[in-house]
Amino acid sequence: MGRGDLTSREWSLLRAHLPPAGGRGGRWSDHRMVVNGMLFRVRTGVPWRDLPERYGSWKTVCERHRRWSADGAWDRILQAVQADTDLAGRVDWSMAGVDSTSCRAHQHAAGARKARPRVPRKGTTPRHHRPDEGLGRSGGGLTCKIHLAGEGGCRPLASLVTPGQWGDAPQMTEVLGRIRVPRLLGGRPRTRPGRVSGDKAYSSRRNRRYLRRRQIKHTIPEPKNQRANRRRKGSAGGRPSGFDQEHYRRRNEVERTVNRLKNFRAVATRYEKRAYVFHGTVTAATVRLWLRP
Template sequence: MGRGDLLDQEWAWLELHLPRNVGRGGCWKSHRGVINGVLFRQRTGVPWRGPPARFGKWKAVHDRHRRWSAGGTWERILRAVQADADTEGRIDRSMASVDSASGRAHQHAAGARTDAPRTRGRRGRPVQHRPDEALGRSRGGLTCKIHLAGEGGRRPLAFVITPGQRGDAPQLIPVLERIRVPRRGGGHPRTRPGHLGGGKAHSSRRNRRYLRRRQIKHTIPERKDQRANRRRRGSAGGRPAGFDKTIYKRRNEAGRTINALKGFRAVATRFNERVYIFHGTVTVAAIRLWLRP
């Protein structure tokens, strides 16, 4: 076992949710070695040809990560691991926090063809590529942004990847819509946190109306311009938003979750041209955070 590889306890949790061998040819014999190779590349940020030979052929590691990213396998594994944590009572459902972080895109992440043929995912289903590939250009170069909702234990519940110049407020609803923690005993998945904390960048009338409709209590400070506009309108501007300083102090949990994700160099710097592969890269990092005892 090398540094950064899956521990025996982590592998025992993860092995239950991995795809089984299908068809002929003995495919997918070395799940553990290949996944350790993916984690090595995530942690170090080396090119795909860089991992040591003990992980097997580099092309097998690359292709399995690409196919599982395209077919949604990594996402299904993440949901299964979250369900296990929920059954064991390891999810802090009292509060969730939202935050975002921009990351630089390597020069090799640029230049993806927008007219490239669509990649086939699980059971031959085509994977649609975004025309912008979630890359934004600014004075600093190419950037992308991870919008994340994290639980109280500083582990990610859901995330969305956008170009770096996108604002935080329009992405709050898409992030919350992606929170789906299955229940092992059956029933609807858990989709609502007990309380939501956000920053001023997430403040908007549309977001607050959405949170009230879903009956999600929230602590999001009001921006000065929004407060001034509400006061100028008088009674038509509505009531001021409630704010609890004690609860708001816990919003740093989302930022600490992002810092944990960025501990993986392949997440802190985007090397992938295709956004669906980078989405799989972030998902693998999230799975590793959930597997840690």
């Protein structure tokens, strides 16, 4: 076992949720070796061709990561690992924090063809495929943004990749809508935390209505301009939104979650041309965080 590879405990938690090790044309290579190769690349950010020889053919590792990103296998693996952790009672549902982080795109991430990308099966579109490829251009160059919701244990519950210039507030509903943790003992999947916290960037009437409709408490500060505008309207401006300073002190949990996620160099800097492949890279890093004790 090399540095950073899956331990025997982590492999025992993961192996039951992996796709069958077989496919057209023969059996796949050993799952553990290839999965360790994928996680090594996510952790270090090296080019696929520079993977150490102990992980086998770099092309096999790269192609399997692309396939799992395209057909949503990484998302299914993440939900299964989250379900196991929730069954053990190690998921903090009392509060979920929402936040975003910008990732600089490497020059190799540019230049994707505008035509629909190659997919595993004819006539299908990869999950999380975006026509804009999740890239935006600003004064600093090409960037993308990762929006996420994290639980109290500093692990992401769901994530979303968008171009770097997109705002935070409009993406909150989509990120929270992606939270879906199955219940292994039966019942509907868990989709609602007890409370949601966010900074001033997430303060909007649309977001507050969405949270009230789903019966989720919120701790989101109101910016000065919104507060002044509400007071200017008088009774027509509505009542001030509730804000609990004690709950807001837990805001650092989602910021620590972002920090842990960006310790993976292939997440901190985007190298993939396709948005769905980069989403798979972010999800693979998330799975690695959930496997840790």
